[in-house]
Amino acid sequence: MLKRQTEGLVACPSCQKIVKVTEKKCPHCDRQHPAMWGYARSLRQLGPDYGFIRGVMWGCGILYLAALLLDIPGIRNEGFLDLLAPSGPSLFLLGSTGSLPVYDIGRWWTVLSAGWLHGSLLHITFNLLWVRDLAPVVARFYGGARLIIIYSAATIVGSLFSSTAGQYLDALPDVFHGATLSVGASGAIFGLFGAMVTYGQRLKNNEIAQRAWTYAIVLFVFGVIMPNVDNWGHLGGFVGGYGVTKLPGFDPLKKEKHDHVLLAIACLIATVLSVIASVGHGLSLGIL
């Protein structure tokens, strides 16, 4: 657990100069609460991402296991792509998103929970490998708190795109259908690409921007070719990550502030609540 420091010295997270833990404002850079209410040292020990990436691995892993265990007879094994696929009802209970839960049943909070659920062993393996690869880069570019905000925003926008397309763009060909039901962290992953594009543009570093674009486009086309991929979720995730990092508080040349930490904590609480609400509401509907 996080340990609170009540006396002594700590490095200001913005300017790295040494300040007293009791200082309300950094005398060197004017940052508010440089000791972050005594938690600055503990947070720093969690790493530049504040332990978020490990949290994604554990959170997604535990929810994937839970989805399997909740409905063991319902587990599907249809070929390599659908090996160890949790049943539809158990994913629905834990909070899959899409036009059915969001528009038909009113489970609007699933736009967040669905980003932490996965539909097969291959799906979760691929997504977590991408998160492990990209999230540390985005944490280095923007800071750990802003990583959490970007990740959450991309998850929400990706889910909104696929649910809305699923509801209103039914007439389009299959690949651009949107989703009746959808799970997965890929919206967030595309959001990380979007954030990297913004970073490259802001620093006028064409190599970073171009590489992020290339990865995003190749993965997007890959999704269009593969069956059953939520392409609107990918597009929405990219738009979410790119859009958020265009906001004034996300200038990568400026260090993150304690407001970002508070907003990141709010994102994490909202994520946990979205899963709890899904299960509570799902049980009241008699799912499973």
Ligand SMILES: [Zn+2]
């Ligand atoms: Zn400072």
